[in-house]
Amino acid sequence: MKKIKLLCFDLDDTLWLSRPVIEQAEQVFYNYLSDITPELTKRFSPESLRAHRAEYLSRHPELEHQISQWRTASLTEALALSGYQSQSANLARQAFEVFLEARQKITLFPHCEDVIGRLSENYILISLTNGNADLSRQAVGKYFSANYQAEHVKAAKPSPELFLKALEIADCQADEAIHIGDHVIDDVSGAKALGLLAIQACLKPDSPLPHALADDHFHDWRDLPDKIQRLTSR
Numbered sequence: 001m002k003k004i005k006l007l008c009f010d011l012d013d014t015l016w017l018s019r020p021v022i023e024q025a026e027q028v029f030y031n032y033l034s035d036i037t038p039e040l041t042k043r044f045s046p047e048s049l050r051a052h053r054a055e056y057l058s059r060h061p062e063l064e065h066q067i068s069q070w071r072t073a074s075l076t077e078a079l080a081l082s083g084y085q086s087q088s089a090n091l092a093r094q095a096f097e098v099f100l101e102a103r104q105k106i107t108l109f110p111h112c113e114d115v116i117g118r119l120s121e122n123y124i125l126i127s128l129t130n131g132n133a134d135l136s137r138q139a140v141g142k143y144f145s146a147n148y149q150a151e152h153v154k155a156a157k158p159s160p161e162l163f164l165k166a167l168e169i170a171d172c173q174a175d176e177a178i179h180i181g182d183h184v185i186d187d188v189s190g191a192k193a194l195g196l197l198a199i200q201a202c203l204k205p206d207s208p209l210p211h212a213l214a215d216d217h218f219h220d221w222r223d224l225p226d227k228i229q230r231l232t233s234r
């Protein structure tokens with residue numbers, strides 16, 4: 001086996017717990033809308049605005065992996081339906097910025113930053129997310145050589161595009177890389193299909209059982225360096 005050069009990391013539910021982040025960002029987003037565009041929040045509750053967003057995607061399936069554009073475009077339509085026709089695109093863009101800012105307020109899992117810092121001394125680190133978290137806005141981002149979102153490559157994991165981007169940037173082969181992520185399909189199956197090794201992050205209280213395809217898994221960030229070491233030297 002070749003030496004491992006690259007570690008790819010998923011973000012949501014791998015570096016931090018995603019649900020409280022999204023819930024908080026949705027709340028900030030809706031509060032902002034109720035201040036700035038009260039006619040919209042009279043017409044749409046948080047739930048019905050979410051339902052409208054889902055329904056918008058069914059009419060625009062091409063936006064499935066363009067989640068920022070999807071949120072902005074569906075809000076533009078909801079604003080127009082609420083009587084803000086002429087300013088709808090501008091208002092939607094501003095509200096999206098508020099959401100995006102709030103969405104970056106993450107709390108790393110215990111010991112994550114220490115471990116990432118140590119791993120960065122020996123490996124190239126690249127983050128690969130289907131979401132719109134921006135690691136370059138986080139202190140831990142300084143340890144990463146690059147950060148890619150599905151929107152950058154117009155395809156989400158488990159499709160190969162994000163993994164291939166990381167291999168290209170790190171200038172290495174699939175068998176010189178380990179992908180670390182929580183999702184059994186997007187992360188584990190996606191990485192394994194391309195020939196990367198995969199370590200499953202089982203850090204959520206309701207994490208699925210480790211997948212048979214995963215080369216290893218971890219429940220505590222402090223255990224990750226040993227798991228990587230074992231795969232590197234086998």
Ligand SMILES: [Mg+2]
Nearest residue numbers: 010012013182
């Ligand atoms: Mg994830």
